[in-house]
Amino acid sequence: MKDKRILYVSSEVTPYLPETELSSTAFNVAKNAHSKGIQTRIFMPRFGVINERRHQLHEVIRLSGMNLIINDMDMPLIIKVASIPKERMQVYFIDNDEYFKRKAVYSDEDDKLFDDNDERMIFFAKGVVETVKKLNWAPDIIHVHGWMASLLPLYLREFYKEEPLFAESKIVTSLYNSDIEDLNKELANKVRFDKIEDSKVATIETPSHINILKSAIENSDAIIKGSEVLPEEIETFIEESNVKVLDFQSEETLTESYLEFYKENVLELSE
Template sequence: MNGKKILFVSSELVPYLPENEVSLMSYETPRMVNSNGGQIRIFMPRFGNINERRHQLHEVIRLSGMNLVINDMDMPLIIKVASIPRERIQVYFIDNDEYFKRKATFTDEDGNAFSDNDERAIFFAKGVVETVKKLNWSPDIIHVHGWMASLLPLYLKKYYADEPLFVESKIVMSVYGQGFDGALDPEMVKKIAFDGISEESIKDLEDPTYNNLLKVAVDNSDAVILAANDIPKELGDHISNLNKPVLPYVSLQEFEEAYMNFYNTEVLK
């Protein structure tokens, strides 16, 4: 991994959010690459339940200030950064008051999913790419974790297809167990089509369930990692029919060598 540049994009990350499969692997994988000589950047949403004072988040004025158009609305993009002290790893946070100020991640106190989770996912995907463009940092690998980050492969392959910074980048999608029940806003497909992405390429999102969201993500990725043991059967069957590299599930205790080999022999070949 010496000198290789890897962009990690995740919807959850410890120590900023509680530990679960996604947040833990989103921390352990960049930590592993960092300790093996790779250059890394990590992006996640700045959810309102992240304690900014404790984690010492601060706004990066030179990166903030642009507006992203989401479904014909101008939404200001704010970028904050913090460091994971013991690893000396910097994390970039995508923020917007409308989407991320509320003191929760994906659901309200009654467990109901936020009605604008689809727009939050679109904003996050576009916000990451626009910020990386401002940083002028061209990653060799873009490794995506978590369903709220899962529109990134689609946007990179369709909306940002002509962006020279990502021409050589390989996209890896880590797939986890059922991320949410039910479906996102049924208008989601129209909001994405507003960005000039053909409805044919997002047909699955006419019913924006977790499985269909992840199908679109893996279809637009260059490689897939099965990051959980309990991937929904419908999604697992879809992945097994893909003509691209797939790394079967390996436990946290054994992942380092498996992921490193996968990066080097399957993704970067």
Template sequence: MSKLRILYLTSEIDPFLELSKIASLTRKLPQEMQERGMEIRILMPRFGTINERKNRLHEVVRLSGINISVGDEEKPLIIKVASIPSAKLQVYFLDNEDYFQRKTVFTDKQGTFYDDNDERAIFFCKGALETVKKLGWAPDVVHCTDWMTALVPLYLKTTYKNDPIFKNTKAVFTVYNNVFDHKFSEDIIPKAKMIDISDENLANLRSRDFSGLIKVGCEFADVIVKANDELREDIESIMEESSDKKIEALVEDENITDTFFNLYNELVDLEKVEE
């Protein structure tokens, strides 16, 4: 049998960037799954706080050079890669001069949420899927982590549903309590659009906020995962509306790797991955 292929999309991973407990979990899960025989890829944004020289990032020329549309604009995508020390794992970093070469991550030095964080998330979600296409690597499961990856399940179920790379891919969306109160501009929907996506597919984005992104991720994912014991009340309600496909895998749970190992295997029809 072929190995299960798991793609992790995250905004942070230890040791490159640690903003919350997500970073340690996204470091732990891929290594554990690889040690259990799965094939792993990890993608994240190349935020400006990540020191390229210290972490030995280098550009992957064969993957770079794609332009990603964000509304009416085309933004060049640069792909870099680095190895995780003490692990046989590589992380692919998605970079763009306009979006990621800043000295802070989601807020400026005064703590103000960046107005274009929606564009940065859209660019990352679209860019990640295009990068995987260019790799020619068909994932069985895409594990989407937190709000910045929320649009990926939607794109997989619409624009990419008949793509040979993604046609059998399942999406897992993990929801954390990393809430923000910012309201994005009204053009978030046209910026998020891709081929074969209707306004109705993006209806939950009309709120232009954190909960809207979470709603989209929950609507289109095959499984949604509650990662924090206590979520903000409105986010808890969103997850309860999708209770038929919700599981709990709390970030503090010492058995969390077993939970995800079993989940990935249950999601994939093993007969389809036989050679």
């Protein structure tokens, strides 16, 4: 595994956001891989609640400056970077004033989901891919965590299917429990705008949390159960899907179990 490259893409990562099952798992798994000599990159959204001064974020001018087309709108892509103290791990932040400047993560002060979370998901997925292309860094594994990142497998499989940098990349998605409500009903149409076929968009026609996870499962090579309890509908969908699966791991075992899973069940798919 030492010569391998793993791209971690997560909705949340500690210490930049509060500690949750998602944010701590994404961090700990990446940290462990990094400590074993595996080349790692971590990407997350630059939510407005992240204190840039405290965490020493700075813009990477050579990576910023391009515009991403989201539902026929030009949206500037800003890339910021920080290093996790003591770990010598770099974290890349996908930023845009329209989508991420607000001082909140997913919802407003009334706990109502932002109406543009669908566009934020698309922007994040495209922003990650375009930045990795600029870095010219071909990952062996792309490990996705959290619903805000869960359109990435679909975009890699369809929108970027001709991109040679990712031709050999294997996609792993960790699934977590969440109580989010349905997203903007136009999500499927906004994805279709990117010339992604109807058959590939059908799963997210009703943009519920469960359907977004189903889409990620459909477009991944392997699945990890990041929460001990997942919706029954998701459990059934996993059983019916032809993907490798790692069951939920306790905090004590997850880092080594994930590396073993990569080695024995994910990378072997290339052979």
